[in-house]
Amino acid sequence: MIALLIRDLRLAMRAGGGFGLGLAFFLIVVVLVPFGVGPRTALLSSIAPGILWLGALLACLLSLDRILALDWEDGSLDLLATSPLPMEGIVSVKALAHWITTGLPLVLAAPVLGVLLNLPPEGFKPLIVSLFLGTPALSVIGTFGAALTVGLKRGGLLLSLLVLPLYVPSLIFGAEVARRGAEGLEYTTPLLMLAGITCGTIALLPFASAAVLRINLR
Amino acid sequence: MELNVTNLTVNRGVLRVLAGVSFTLATGEAVVLRGPNGVGKTTLLRTVAGLQPPVEGRIEAAPDSFAYAGHADGLKATLSVAENLKFWAQTFGTKDISAALDAFELTPLAERPAGMLSAGQKRRLGLARLLVTGRPVWILDEPTVSLDKEAVAMFATAIRAHLKDGGSTLIATHIDLGLDEARILDVGQFRAKPLETGDFDEAFL
Numbered sequence: 001m002i003a004l005l006i007r008d009l010r011l012a013m014r015a016g017g018g019f020g021l022g023l024a025f026f027l028i029v030v031v032l033v034p035f036g037v038g039p040r041t042a043l044l045s046s047i048a049p050g051i052l053w054l055g056a057l058l059a060c061l062l063s064l065d066r067i068l069a070l071d072w073e074d075g076s077l078d079l080l081a082t083s084p085l086p087m088e089g090i091v092s093v094k095a096l097a098h099w100i101t102t103g104l105p106l107v108l109a110a111p112v113l114g115v116l117l118n119l120p121p122e123g124f125k126p127l128i129v130s131l132f133l134g135t136p137a138l139s140v141i142g143t144f145g146a147a148l149t150v151g152l153k154r155g156g157l158l159l160s161l162l163v164l165p166l167y168v169p170s171l172i173f174g175a176e177v178a179r180r181g182a183e184g185l186e187y188t189t190p191l192l193m194l195a196g197i198t199c200g201t202i203a204l205l206p207f208a209s210a211a212v213l214r215i216n217l218r
Numbered sequence: 219m220e221l222n223v224t225n226l227t228v229n230r231g232v233l234r235v236l237a238g239v240s241f242t243l244a245t246g247e248a249v250v251l252r253g254p255n256g257v258g259k260t261t262l263l264r265t266v267a268g269l270q271p272p273v274e275g276r277i278e279a280a281p282d283s284f285a286y287a288g289h290a291d292g293l294k295a296t297l298s299v300a301e302n303l304k305f306w307a308q309t310f311g312t313k314d315i316s317a318a319l320d321a322f323e324l325t326p327l328a329e330r331p332a333g334m335l336s337a338g339q340k341r342r343l344g345l346a347r348l349l350v351t352g353r354p355v356w357i358l359d360e361p362t363v364s365l366d367k368e369a370v371a372m373f374a375t376a377i378r379a380h381l382k383d384g385g386s387t388l389i390a391t392h393i394d395l396g397l398d399e400a401r402i403l404d405v406g407q408f409r410a411k412p413l414e415t416g417d418f419d420e421a422f423l
Binding site: 076 | 264267268269270271282284285286287288289290291292293294296297301305306308309310311347351
């Protein structure tokens with residue numbers, strides 16, 4: 001399993017691996033928002049937590065179809081399925097590799113981009129904490145969506161339609177943590193809800209992903 | 219006895235392709251599946267390899283004894299030959315890749331990215347993967363596609379060595395591998411009557 005993780009990370013770093021794609025998208029979205037909204041710093045700082053969370057979510061979505069589709073195309077997925085690795089382990093490692101290459105860079109870039117959106121200073125810590133706790137759920141749910149659409153040509157749109165509704169709880173609670181933090185309010189309750197959603201998806205969804213993947217490989 | 223298939227029925231999607239397939243594969247034995255295109259050789263091999271469940275019948279074998287090689291080689295274009303092979307070796311819990319590289323004359327190409335290989339070289343790398351799996355039963359679907367004469371001989375040598383080590387193999391192929399000891403199994407005799415399974419939903423289950 002560690003070999004699979006190392007391979008996926010190595011593939012992401014090599015040419016054409018798509019590392020940084022989500023990060024670049026996130027950067028562009030956040031940089032463009034002030035142009036669209038206009039130079040009103042008060043308005044910007046009040047919408048900053050929501051924009052940052054939405055940008056991170058869309059950036060995550062961008063690379064989801066690569067999680068399993070590439071391995072399916074070149075036949076690696078068949079070979080992995082017949083290898084000693086359990087299917088649940090394969091999808092968990094795939095989700096972890098996606099989070100390390102997409103989610104983690106977004107978490108690290110968010111505070112820098114928060115400055116561009118005039119995020120209040122007290123809002124940085126809750127923003128980072130909420131993204132750190134929330135983005136793993138995005139990767140795990142996304143892997144489930146990728147497993148559902150793995151055999152389909154041009155399955156990207158269907159994948160987005162399937163996955164976006166499942167992202168809503170994470171978005172609501174994650175943005176709520178960031179917003180409350182930015183306004184200097186107590187944010188423990190939404191943070192616990194967010195952590196709960198993430199833990200729940202990590203615990204349950206790999207089994208669902210493995211089951212649909214087995215069906216899709218038939 | 220490595221593999222015992224009894225009265226197996228397999229479907230491709232909703233279409234029943236083969237029924238009543240029975241054969242055994244003993245230790246040290248090679249069985250070559252023959253039959254016209256579309257008769258269900260690939261479906262049969264995928265079922266035996268455990269990628270899809272049989273409709274009826276039993277497949278008896280020791281657990282974790284299969285190494286499957288299908289039409290695609292499962293190579294990553296940006297990883298080098300050695301990195302590709304090392305990954306599969308680690309996945310299957312073995313270490314040494316040099317014997318596999320030597321058997322298919324890939325040692326001079328070890329550092330080259332797999333994307334830069336020719337079709338035949340890619341195929342050789344895909345077959346070298348079998349050697350690092352350490353599994354006793356090889357299930358091979360058209361393994362000689364795009365191989366030249368020398369490479370086919372290389373492949374036959376690798377199979378002989380594998381059989382001698384107590385392995386066995388089930389191959390679907392149309393060309394003569396030069397394996398005189400191989401037993402031919404004509405899949406055409408098991409062809410099922412074209413029967414659509416009644417339940418529409420089964421296609422989605």
